[in-house]
Amino acid sequence: MKELIETIVKALVDHPNDVTVSEKETEKSIHFELSVNKEDMGKVIGKQGRVAKAVRTVVYAAGAQQNKKIHLDITE
Incomplete structure (x- = not known):
């Protein structure tokens, strides 16, 4: 899932090296930042x-x- 997010977003941006995705998983949810x-x-x-x-x-x-x-937050 993390790789999917990175692949999609890196195709959209001018600075693909600055794209990072962190993942936190609990029993009921997965939180991506x-x-x-x-x-x-x-x-x-x-x-x-x-x-x-x-x-x-x-x-x-x-x-x-x-x-x-699934939760996806976008930050700077």
């Missing part, structure tokens, strides 16, 4: 959050097989 370069925040979020919503939709769909709630 995506960190990108400050200059790339607009590209990752998109107009009215459409790109971020699309990335979250793909991640949630991929995580549905694990029967755990």
Whole structure:
């Protein structure tokens, strides 16, 4: 799942080396924190959050097989 997020986001940004994803797993959920370069925040979020919503939709769909709630936060 972590690799999926990195692959999607690295294709969108100008600074792919600055993309990092951290993962914290509990019994009922998996929490991902995506960190990108400050200059790339607009590209990752998109107009009215459409790109971020699309990335979250793909991640949630991929995580549905694990029967755990998936959270994805985007930070600088």
